[in-house]
């Protein structure tokens with residue numbers, strides 16, 4: 001009986017580690033942080049007809065490649081914009097179908113939020129996302145396991161620029177530049193609401209980061 005209890009205890013102790021190790025290994029297949037000496041610019045919640053092209057033009061001017069986490073429903077609306085993002089050399093990844101809190105929905109809904117954008121983005125652009133950034137930074141081990149079960153790497157939100165609060169261009173720029181560091185992933189937005197402040201802030205952010213001696217790299221590059 002004692003031995004049985006010991007074996008049972010040992011199994012329960014080791015189980016989380018076994019699951020974690022198997023579960024987590026997919027994360028090593030892509031870069032989730034920026035390369036040393038660089039930051040990675042990431043744009044969530046697009047594509048949009050109005051703001052994504054303006055951001056593409058700025059990135060082109062500075063010859064910077066970024067990573068876009070797109071909402072499936074928005075890709076359905078603007079597949080041509082998604083194609084332009086890819087054609088410009090940027091990475092396209094999954095930011096769910098409808099942008100819900102993944103921790104608050106049923107397993108059936110969770111499955112749809114993860115898998116539907118993979119197909120929508122592949123149909124629109126020809127590439128399949130390798131990463132999914134969960135909306136609002138909200139996840140738990142169940143959500144991350146469901147993402148990994150589809151062969152997709154879950155990624156957190158990155159350094160929050162708070163551009164979605166539209167606090168003013170100067171505030172966005174100074175907050176980002178004050179906190180920029182080597183290896184950082186910076187979160188900006190090209191969708192859902194008016195993003196004119198993000199568009200106005202972007203050249204100043206890029207120039208400020210260059211002045212700090214940092215370069216730019218991409219995360220979650222499509223294979």
Ligand SMILES: [Zn+2]
Nearest residue numbers: 044045135136
């Ligand atoms: Zn988002």
